[in-house]
Amino acid sequence: MDVLDLSRWQFGITTVYHFFFVPITLGLVWFVAAFQTMWVVTGREKYLKLTKFFGKLFLINFALGVVTGIVQEFQFGMNWSDYSRFVGDVFGAPLAMEGLLAFFLESTFLGLWIFGWDRLPKKVHLATIWAAAVGTMLSAYFILAANAWMQHPVGFEVDQDTGRAVLNDIGAVLFQNTAIISFFHTMSASFLVAGTGVAAVGAWFLMKNRQIDIFRPAIKVGAVVTLIAAVAVSITGDIDSKIMVQQQPMKMAAAEALYESTTRAPFSVLTVGDVSGENATPILEIPGLLSYLSTGSFDGTVEGINELQARYETEYGAGNYVPNVPITYWGFRLMIGLGMLGAAWSLWALWRYRGGRNPQKGRLFAFSTLFVMLGPLLGISAGWIFTEMGRQPWVVFGQQLTADGVSPSITATDVWISLIGFTLVYGILAIIEVKLILKYIRAGAPETVVEDPFKDAQSNDKLYFAY
């Protein structure tokens, strides 16, 4: 493999890995904030116990999200220096804003939250987790605005002398529809991921007949949030796909493996055979749905891969402008399918535990509970793999090919070393993280908690919390 392929593998592996922790962080922090708020408002101990329980899981997850995020910021320069040179004027701005507005906020206030239980009055301490939550959300916004610019570059012109993109409208970059919709879609999907996670953990405790009074509210809150998020994900996803058809029609054509332009295009739920070729056999098809997703009308015409390829060749010159069709095709389906399974499970869980019930039978429910702890997370990951792979061969759509963005000064040996190094260390850390998460789920919520750590600290010299 050459530097380009190795760098793509490395970016893919490290980004997919990083993005396992991100949606959990983006969603779970609000659950922790909400449970703590419920504790402060109602004074009921079970909410404090839930805060501590999910807070601990949140922090185990957050730690890996932070450190793998540093790699992301460095990699643009390390492996994609020609990309960085071309886009820095535009792309660097939201990245720097993310640091100044978001990273400082989340890191500083999480430090205050973790260690501040006995150092801050109850309500001030509560405010710190809200500040951290706002920080994580701002961070998502800026990085998604930067990514949206790669999908649909706006607010710039290319300097003819230097060949570099030059920003001329920051408002367009930060607030174009691609950025806004991608933010709402990603946030609602993150709530879906975290919501099913919270509810599934709660259901696990009820099935084990442990700490029932504490975890019953977790099921309800988690499942209701999941259902609302599922509606939001569908609406934003629908808007997003229509925007995508206008801005990146090739991605949508690849998502359906649609080679020839078609009116009343069907959406195939499942196919057998060769999805990359033209001779796949659909086994379940919904007539007109692809046309509806793409154009808003069941009779609309969807452009096929072959037409688009021909059009791009006239526009950008000879080359292959077709992304990897099997990956986009299956990524798209896994995204939708796994997300919707999470929503369906939530309905089931709400029904099963309605009105204080706690049925002990149900192997299928137990099995599906374990599955939804991971399912939606794999779904959101598949969605991003689809989004990024579907943009290929471009790194900045219509402006720079991925092959032109790679660093000219690094060698294949360099990238082999880092690729193997990152993969090994990430693999080991993943094992450790999963073990810890499982350990702390099994440990359950604390049996007893200090009523008011801040007041208590006046008469107690020991730190309330210490590593």
Added chain:
Amino acid sequence: MEFVNVWFILIAVLWIGYFVLDGFDLGVGILLPILGRDDLRRRVMINAIGPVWDGNEVWLLVAGGATFAAFPLWYATMFSGFYLAFFVLLLALILRGVAFEYRSKEDSQSWRNRWDIAIFIGSALPAFLFGVAFGNVIGGSPIEPLPGTDAANAANFNYAGNFFDLLNPFSIAVGLMTLLIFTTHGAIFLALKTSGEVRESARSLIYKIGPLAAVVAVVALLWAQSFSERVAITLPMVLVAALAWLGAIWLTRAGRDGWAFVLSSTTILLAVAALFVGLFPNVMVSSIDSAFNLTIDNASSAGYTLTVMTWVAVIMTPIVVIYQGWTYWVFRKRISTSMIPDQPMAGRSDDRFVSTK
């Protein structure tokens, strides 16, 4: 003043902020096996930086992001040029960050010992590598246009050396300087933030490594004068930095921990500022031909981006400094071994997780 100048200063400010703040975090991590003779002492040290280290590290991320936004060609050439060094740096920062959070998550001494090694290596390597990177930026590294490209366009300037070219005598000297200065700075922070055994051992260590750090730093910084664009300004800055350092050691002896910390921070501030003043208007020096230097003019973003980013920086930086400063106020209490709860993570016995064994 032109925005490129403003951004050169802002990047310098971000690096100074990073080195002053994460400098002591890294130092504490390096001192973990040296001053932390038992687990209780190690926990005192870790908890002294626990609430603040992550916020401090953000200064690095913002310095990186700001360099990308304001000087994309500097960012691109440096990060791709110092590829393997930055890879090692990243691995170190990953292990270190995870270690702080995970070391107390299992009740096992061997588990903790392993994470303590991660903290030590994850702190010592960055402390050294940051100096090495700066040494190469200032002292020059083999930068030239790619063969067959327009030599007048700085977008073609790339690093032409390999990993071992980075380890030249000057950059190693700068690396040893940052390693020793941060270690001492960490000890000075511990003297300020702890009481009892940890504070006493930190103080006696300052007398031992403080002077050694001074000698290495003076050698490295005087050597750096040979690359300085304006020795008349940078040399006096270096001399004042050295005086502040001696003052820090002397004030430690006098028991004025707070002022000692102010002075060691001043040393770092002046030393880094002197390096940047000596570098201006270059941002990366080419050892092949000064025509291939990356400068604030040929490596920067256009005026519009710099204007936008200046507004963001001018509004946000003071706000960040205020709330980070508040954090230090909230956690102002000195920590001692007697204050550390028996059960890590769990406060007091009434908040302990039930064992499920």
